[in-house]
Amino acid sequence: FTIRRRRKRGTQKHYVYTVPSRKAIQAVKDKVAEKTYRATLNQDLAALLQSVNKTLAGWANYFRHGVSKRVFSTVDFHAWHRIMRWLRRKHQGRNGLGMPELRRRFCLPGTWIFAASRVRFTGASAVPVRRYRYRGAKIPTPWAPQPEHAAASG
DSSP: OEEEEEEOTTSSOEEEEEEOOHHHHHHHHHHHHHHTSGGGTTSOHHHHHHHHHHHHHHHHHHHTTSSOHHHHHHHHHHHHHHHHHHHHHHTOOSSOOOHHHHHHHHBOTTSOOBEETTEEOOOGGGSOOOOSOOOGGGSOOTTSOOOHHHHHHO
16 A cells, blocks of 8 residues: 555645555556466456456455545556457457457447456456445544543542
8 A cells, every 4th residue: 555645635634545556556457467468368258357357356355445446447447458459369360350340249238348158347446445444433542531530539
């Protein structure tokens, strides 16, 4: 994580923001690139989508308690483009695979979501972001003032 104190946009208040570090983002991008490398062209699209979805969901579950929505979208964008290039490379023929043909054959109708045999690309954005787990009164603070009646009765 990268933890920084920043001013909230539109206000003058400062808050502590926890975001995934650049190193962590690059690590998950490298994992997606490894799964969509040209040496993996022998597997089918459903296996690739399932593998990439598991990787991104696991990574996103770890980082979901910070300010991660924008980072998840960035990682999804990278993964989508890697899958698109993987498909075009896998199905390159005499004429190649153009974008309209790619959409017609490998995406859900009317969308740009890749799908094959009941497996669809969900990405990291499918994991809901829950900012900062609620801890409430479970962790007592040592700086709480002592009640007056407890000090007087002792």
